[in-house]
Amino acid sequence: MADPRGFLSTDRELPKRRPVDLRLQDWREVYEEFDAGRLEKQAGRCMDCGIPFCHNGCPLGNLIPEWNDLVWSGDWQDAIERLHATNNFPEFTGRLCPAPCEAACVLGINADPVTIKQVEVSIIDRAWDEGWVTPQPPDRLSGRTVAVIGSGPAGLAAAQQLVRAGHTVAVYERADRIGGLLRYGIPEFKMEKRHLDRRLSQMEAEGVKFRAGVEIGIDVTGMDLRQRYDAVVVAIGATNWRDLSVPGRQLSASTRPWSTCPWPIASRRGTSGSRRSTSPASTWSSSAVATPVRTAWARPIDRVRRP
Numbered sequence: 001m002a003d004p005r006g007f008l009s010t011d012r013e014l015p016k017r018r019p020v021d022l023r024l025q026d027w028r029e030v031y032e033e034f035d036a037g038r039l040e041k042q043a044g045r046c047m048d049c050g051i052p053f054c055h056n057g058c059p060l061g062n063l064i065p066e067w068n069d070l071v072w073s074g075d076w077q078d079a080i081e082r083l084h085a086t087n088n089f090p091e092f093t094g095r096l097c098p099a100p101c102e103a104a105c106v107l108g109i110n111a112d113p114v115t116i117k118q119v120e121v122s123i124i125d126r127a128w129d130e131g132w133v134t135p136q137p138p139d140r141l142s143g144r145t146v147a148v149i150g151s152g153p154a155g156l157a158a159a160q161q162l163v164r165a166g167h168t169v170a171v172y173e174r175a176d177r178i179g180g181l182l183r184y185g186i187p188e189f190k191m192e193k194r195h196l197d198r199r200l201s202q203m204e205a206e207g208v209k210f211r212a213g214v215e216i217g218i219d220v221t222g223m224d225l226r227q228r229y230d231a232v233v234v235a236i237g238a239t240n241w242r243d244l245s246v247p248g249r250q251l252s253a254s255t256r257p258w259s260t261c262p263w264p265i266a267s268r269r270g271t272s273g274s275r276r277s278t279s280p281a282s283t284w285s286s287s288a289v290a291t292p293v294r295t296a297w298a299r300p301i302d303r304v305r306r307p
């Protein structure tokens, strides 16, 4: 167990937000760095419950008390191994997940829950900084081929597991860049795209082939894929949206309220991986905001069918 008295002696603490004045100047993530010593104390608040409800709370079944204990005792390298045992991309979940584990934490019954999500993201950020995250190519190839359709987190996780098992894997993506909603849905201030690009480089080094700008069903038929590959994984997300019956929905395209799908995707195309638009001002002044689906950036969205 982590610190036996940690939950009594240490209060829950999270990183501070960067000052608003600073955040207005860029698109970078909101939170400041959290130093390792304070984080280890936070991990020490874990009570290592006999029945760790956080396991059930986490959709991935992350081994939370195990890596809390390892972080508390300063063994960060083993902590990333235990974290990667259930989670291909902790840098994504540690930034984006709504943390149902914390809602399930037993300490949360009568006190503030353990900062599980912060411990998770700190483990993987440190692992990258220390060079502990390296490509894991398979020892031998199976001779089998797999096509993955869709390059969101689901498709990427499947591709990484399959390539490590020795299969030859190609990921097909209809958008111009790989990443699904990690690339074109999640705003930069929640997760900077360098985290995605770094992971994609690791996957390429492991042998995954990425094919962006190819829409299965239009550019290549499903039947072609079935013939060319031994197996096909369909991980195409859900870009169709549910229409809202709100006042103004019937107005013309430039004035009506936008669905959460096309609007942020179009604006992300102005910020994603682009050096020229690291400042909010440069993108807010672009036409992406006023007329998102009519910009050249929005080509794939035009193809999305309405329900």
Ligand SMILES: Cc1cc2nc3c(=O)[nH]c(=O)nc-3n(C[C@H](O)[C@H](O)[C@H](O)COP(=O)(O)OP(=O)(O)OC[C@H]3O[C@@H](n4cnc5c(N)ncnc54)[C@H](O)[C@@H]3O)c2cc1C
Pocket: 096, 097, 098, 149, 150, 151, 152, 153, 154, 155, 172, 173, 174, 175, 179, 180, 181, 182, 185, 186, 187, 190, 214, 215, 216, 217, 235, 236, 237, 238, 239, 260, 261, 264
């Ligand atoms: C604006 C927004 C903000 C969000 N913020 C958060 C958040 O903060 N935290 C969180 O946990 N979740 C968030 N989500 C939800 C999260 O992004 C999704 O749950 C997640 O991306 C789903 O992953 P996926 O791999 O299933 O699908 P997606 O990420 O949607 O990826 C599917 C991919 O398949 C591609 N594709 C579809 N059809 C084809 C085809 N025929 N041929 C080739 N490619 C195809 C699509 O272009 C897409 O890139 C957000 C979603 C949106 C829209």
Ligand code: SF4
Pocket: 057, 058, 059, 060, 061, 062, 064, 093, 094, 097, 098, 099, 100, 101, 102, 116, 117, 120
């Ligand atoms: S924050 Fe991490 S540990 Fe918690 S539920 Fe999400 S993925 Fe699981």
